[in-house]
Amino acid sequence: MTLFTRRTMLKSAAVVGAYGAGLAVMPRLNQARAAPEPIEINAFTDAVMLDGKQQTRGVMRYAFSGQASGDPQPPVLRARRGEPFAARLLNRLDEPTTLHWHGIRLPNSQDGVPFVTQPYVYPGDTYDYAFAPPDAGTFWYHPHCNTLTQMGQGLAGVLVVEDARDPTFDGEVVLNLRDFRLGGDGQFIEQFKPRDAAKTGTFGTLRTANWQREPRYDVPAGGLVRLRILAADVTRLYNLRLSGAQAEIIAFDGHPVPQRMALDMAVVAPGQRLDLAVRVADAEGMEMVLEDIRPSTPKVVARLRAVGSSLKRSLGDLGPLAENAGVEADLSSATEIPLLLSATAENAARDSICGSIGYSFWAINKIPYPGDTPDPTAPIAELKLGKTYLLNLENVTPHAHPIHLHGMNFKAIASNKRAVQPLVSDTYLVLPDEKVQLALVADNPGDWVFHCHVIEHQKTGMTGYFRVS
CATH class of the missing domain: 2.60.40.420 (Cupredoxins -  blue copper proteins)
Incomplete structure (x- = not known):
């Protein structure tokens, strides 16, 4: 389904290699859990520091109403499998938008596609979404309206659906991966080039995880950490490997894999999600590096840093994820x-x-x-x-x-x-x-x-x- 690679699978993965929101033990990112009242999600435009040098104007953001933090990182929504989930989109953009709940099996009327399942949500208007997610795992939400611009300028967030039967981890990090197309002045340039759109697509100029360059997250030394990865980019295919720690692939696109395997390298394409169980290094201060392997020069995606005394956990301690519904095809x-x-x-x-x-x-x-x-x-x-x-x-x-x-x-x-x-x-x-x-x-x-x-x-x-x- 995806190109998970042990040594025996590197040949097929190399074909793709030629193409070319973080929640941790500390710090914690913006997050909200579904409640009987709808979570209000504001879509708006802001000036945000993306490149570490100057603020970029016109960044499109999601934020929860009442959110005190000015943290521009994409917020993480949390829901529970089988329980009612409700969200109210408040459009504070200068153009119509919608919300699509990517990977969720939900009623058609809640799918967020204009002219197919719902009308536009015009500036100043609200739209209510309600469903009970039937599967646990890593999913996401994004607009399905003027998608190249709205996603390209920042509208994408992770939706984590939890199940009480899942094993307990010592920490969790959520990584929302994407490029931004910025010029030398740190401002947006054209989102696409026609000659590139007719080929692989137009790549961004600034690579980020959670809208940051090479962020670092502290995780418990010797612990087991769930690393949830979303490829929210509009173009880029990621060839991911992790150095400095043991890791196993435990889920893909929100669903448990039939058999866990040690991570060698995995290809994650736009829209896809990869869940890893990471056994953190024992020594405090040691860094583990997630990289995107390009044909020539690897790029750092994010870093994990071990903190505290070693918990001395083992990947063998980890029980199975709760099963989702399969595809029982005749x-x-x-x-x-x-x-x-x-x-x-x-x-x-x-x-x-x-x-x-x-x-x-x-x-x-x-x-x-x-x-x-x-x-x-x-x-x-x-x-x-x-x-x-x-x-x-x-x-x-x-x-x-x-x-x-x-x-x-x-x-x-x-x-x-x-x-x-x-x-x-x-x-x-x-x-x-x-x-x-x-x-x-x-x-x-x-x-x-x-x-x-x-x-x-x-x-x-x-x-x-x-x-x-």
């Missing part, structure tokens, strides 16, 4: 759906307050999505509730595409490029020239968007939706 009766991922230059994108960036470079089944408009294309396919489907994705482009499905999960069955792992997921990284089969049970009625999470690809045509009824 392959004997599955209907196959062809999904061709390709480039196109046939149609110009339609103008929209909330969608188009003016170009059409990509398509699904040779049809580029017209943008977030009141008149979308027909669904890719109409699915019958409860029936099993095989999504036959074929990527005929020389670029990787992290394909995300709203509202439901799938499981990889086969690939012509690599041995697939039977992971339950909502976002699959389709490699160049890869043909992959994803098993899907259409268990959630509604119109569910299906798109590449390289946002320039999404906004220039590689988008569609399934109708489940």
Whole structure:
């Protein structure tokens, strides 16, 4: 499903390598837990120190109402599996926005996609979201309106869904990874270049974790720490390794992995999440470094520093995560759906307050999505509730595409490029020239968007939706 790499998997991971909000024991970031009354989430524009030199104007932020701290780091929402969750979006931006709850299986009306599941939330307006998350794990929330600009300038937060049956860790660090496109004066420059949007996407100039450069978090020496990682960038694929500590992959895209494995290197694409169990170094002051491995020069993502006397824990002490619902596909009766991922230059994108960036470079089944408009294309396919489907994705482009499905999960069955792992997921990284089969049970009625999470690809045509009824 993702490119988890032991030594035997480095060959396939190297293909992707060629492409190119922290909650710790101390300090604690902004966070809120779902309560009977909605958590009010403000979306607004602010001046924020991102590069460590000067404040960047026009940063788009989320913050909880009544939040006393001026901390600009993206807030972490917390909810409990199966319990009512309520959030009220207050739009204090100068443009419409929405909230999409990425990876959550929720009622269609709560999915946050304008013209598909809800209207715009205009400046000064509010919109209430309510659902009971059925799965525990690491998820996230972001706008689905003018997405390249709003996400590119900072709107993205982690949603942690807890389960009391999960094992107890000695600490937790949440890392929200993303680039910002800033000029030499520390101010925003154009979010994309058309020639790059037609290829891998336009990379940022400043790499951050929790909107900071190479942040450091203190963690208990010799303890077991849960490291939750979100790739919230609009373009970048991360090739992650951790030095100075033992670590095991325990969950991916919010769901426990079938078998834990020692972290060698893992590829995490835009929209995906990776959970690690880290056994912290014993000696106080020792640093562990999370790096993004590039083809030439590794880049530091974040650092962990051991503090206190060693707790002398072992990864073997850690019990299993609570299981989420799987994908119980009946392959004997599955209907196959062809999904061709390709480039196109046939149609110009339609103008929209909330969608188009003016170009059409990509398509699904040779049809580029017209943008977030009141008149979308027909669904890719109409699915019958409860029936099993095989999504036959074929990527005929020389670029990787992290394909995300709203509202439901799938499981990889086969690939012509690599041995697939039977992971339950909502976002699959389709490699160049890869043909992959994803098993899907259409268990959630509604119109569910299906798109590449390289946002320039999404906004220039590689988008569609399934109708489940």
